[in-house]
Amino acid sequence: MSGEQEFLDSYDPGAFAPVAVTVDVVALTIRDGRLHVLLVERGGHPFAGWRALPGGFVQEETLDAAALRELAEETGLRPGQGVLDRVHLEQLRSYGDPGRDRRMRVVSVAYLAFAPSLPDPRAGGDASGAFWVPVDEVGELAFDHAVILADGLDRARAKLEYTPLATAFVGDEFTIAELRAVYAAVWGEELHAGNFHRKVLSVPGFVESTGETATRAGERGGPKPRLYRAGDARLLHPALLRPTREDGVR
Amino acid sequence: MSGEQEFLDSYDPGAFAPVAVTVDVVALTIRDGRLHVLLVERGGHPFAGWRALPGGFVQEETLDAAALRELAEETGLRPGQGVLDRVHLEQLRSYGDPGRDRRMRVVSVAYLAFAPSLPDPRAGGDASGAFWVPVDEVGELAFDHAVILADGLDRARAKLEYTPLATAFVGDEFTIAELRAVYAAVWGEELHAGNFHRKVLSVPGFVESTGETATRAGERGGPKPRLYRAGDARLLHPALLRPTREDGVR
DNA sequence: TTAATAGTGTCTTTCAGACAATATTAT
DNA sequence: ATAATATTGTCTGAAAGACACTATTAA
Structure with missing residues (x-):
């Protein structure tokens, strides 16, 4: 058909080396007050035995669906209902330097996921080899995954400022x-x-009161705190800015 | 070798349909006080005769390089020196829905470019079929390019707030x-x-004075304005916020 | 009882935005 | 001369951050 013919004529045949497209997921959660990232241990070469971000090849699905599928497979959680549906998932950026995977040209679309404290992946059964690691204890990673993780952390830190995304890390x-x-x-x-x-309560739509009070105060005393749920704001106005970092990256 | 063997074993062969990776560029500039985007007219099917974002297949190069190459080809500008080196280029996001291109699975990595007023592409010679269109006069576009353009405009508007990117649209x-x-x-x-x-001058590193004054005032009178060049800040602190849009996208 | 926390009040400083004033220049 | 523009000054209100205070609860 002419569409295909045009397609075949429209690019330099010699330049069209085979390309694979993967998704890699930077899944973040908070455990014991520390930020953790989901990592897997690679079985095969290259980087056998290294830690890496969970990910895999894109199938006949949207990129978002591929990321969610990989996350489900690695955590052993079922999509459809339950914790996985409360995970916030957004595209981070793509990485496609030639040579980032020695086997062939691989373009990876990285995703960023924010999850409330999830069960340990090992408990999931078949999905072994995945584990949560405190982000400040992550050593070297396979491929360019250290860069991807760093980009994901930057994005996460920035998004807390102007979006209510922090609520994705806590329960309902x-x-x-x-x-x-x-x-x-x-x-x-x-x-x-x-x-x-005061700031959180003053930003319209950030949180809304449930009217309830926690049944128990903290371990070290204090009044029983009130309970809130996420509000309907998608952006925080005014934003909740980070304590002044060294002013302006120059 | 074992790396290749592992690779072949590591995915579902049936799921690995051939994929193409392209870059599409949302190139923005300002002409006559209006924001313009660079569009091309497609020659072949599908969407023959439709307008589209400039773009093409990724070759043996980084994604960034592919975007810059496509921009150079479509504008007729030479890389290496000159205007093209002052263009700000950043990755926007990737688009990979199955069916976004009817010919085959195509994952497109979109880029966003900010340029000072560039010469008309037609003047470039061989690079015909490309032209600057005011963003509010862009009609329908081929593929999902209207979505990509909208995302690019969102990003551009947001980045003006907290980065000195506006300086990429003006001269030295x-x-x-x-x-x-x-x-x-x-x-x-x-x-x-x-x-x-007052705001621009008060943000550290946004602009720095050249000490010079323009040789000519505006067309309708007024004092000769002072000249500035871009400062060394990469982020604006405090940010230059947009006039309060409808508070918080709810 | 002790120590820690939840929630509120107050004050200072910074900054955005409205408005005004003055000097300068093209027409 | 007129009108438009560049630049600076002033004022008000919002908001961030520092600090203090009270009430409440676990141990």
Whole structure:
């Protein structure tokens, strides 16, 4: 047909070496107040035995679906209902330098996932070899995955500022202190409790009150905190800016 | 070799349909105070005769290089020196829905380019069929390029807020009024001249004075404005926020 | 009882935005 | 001369950050 003919004529045949497209997922969660990333241990070459981001080849599906599928496979969680549907998933960026995979030209579309504390992947059964690692204890990674992880962390830190994404790390109902712990874990610095509390409540649509109060206070005392759920805002106005980092990356 | 063997074993052969990887470029510039995007007219099927974003297949090169090459080819500009080196180019995101190209599975890595006013592509000689179109006069586009363009415009509008990217749209030396015209064109609304002026000068590293003054004032009178060049800041602190859009996308 | 936390109040500083004023230049 | 523009000044309100205070609860 003419469409195919045109297609065949429209590019330099010698330049069209076979290309593979994969997705890699930077899945982040918070455990014990620390930010963790989901890693797998590679079985085969290259980088056999190295840690890597979960990922795989794109099949007959959208890129988003491929990322969700890979995440489900590695965590052993079932899509359709349950925890996996509350995972926030967004495209990060693509990596396609020639030589980033020695086997062939591979363009990887990286995704960023934010999840509430998930069960340990080992418990999932067949999905072994995947585990949550504190982001500050991640050593070397296979391929260019260290770069992808760094980009993902940058994005995550930035998005906490101007989106309500921190709520993706906590349960349906949460306290302001839990939300503050998310910011502390992702940004790596403590936030002033009083100012944070007032700020969160003052941003329209960030959180809404459930009217309920937690049945139990913290382990070390204090009043029973009120419970909130995520609001309907998609952007935070005004934003919740990070404590002034060294002003302006120059 | 074993690496290849592992590779062949590591995926479902039936699922690995051939994939093509392309780059598409959303190239933006400002002409006559209006934001324009570079479009080409497609020669062959599908979408013959339709307008589309410039783009093409990735060759043996990085994705960034592919985007720059496509931009050079379509504008007729030479890389290596000159205007093309002052173009800001950044990856936008990737688009890979099955069926977005009826011929085969095509994953496109979209790029966003900001350029100072460039010569008309037609003048370039061999690179015909490319032209600058005001973004508010772009009709339907081939494939999913309308979505890509919309995403690119969103990104551009957002980046003006917290990066000094507006300087990529003007020459080496510019006046505050020229910079203000960039914001007005991209955001689609006028900004208060006095407040904008003070704001730009107050953000550290946004612009630096050349010490010079323009040789000529505006066409309708006024003092000769001072000249500035881009500063060394990569982020604007504090940011230059858009006039309050409808608060928070809910 | 002690220590820690939740939630609120207050004050200072910074900044955005409205508005005004003055000097300068093309027409 | 007129009108438009560049630049600076002033004022108000919003908001961030520092700090203090009270009430509440686990141990």
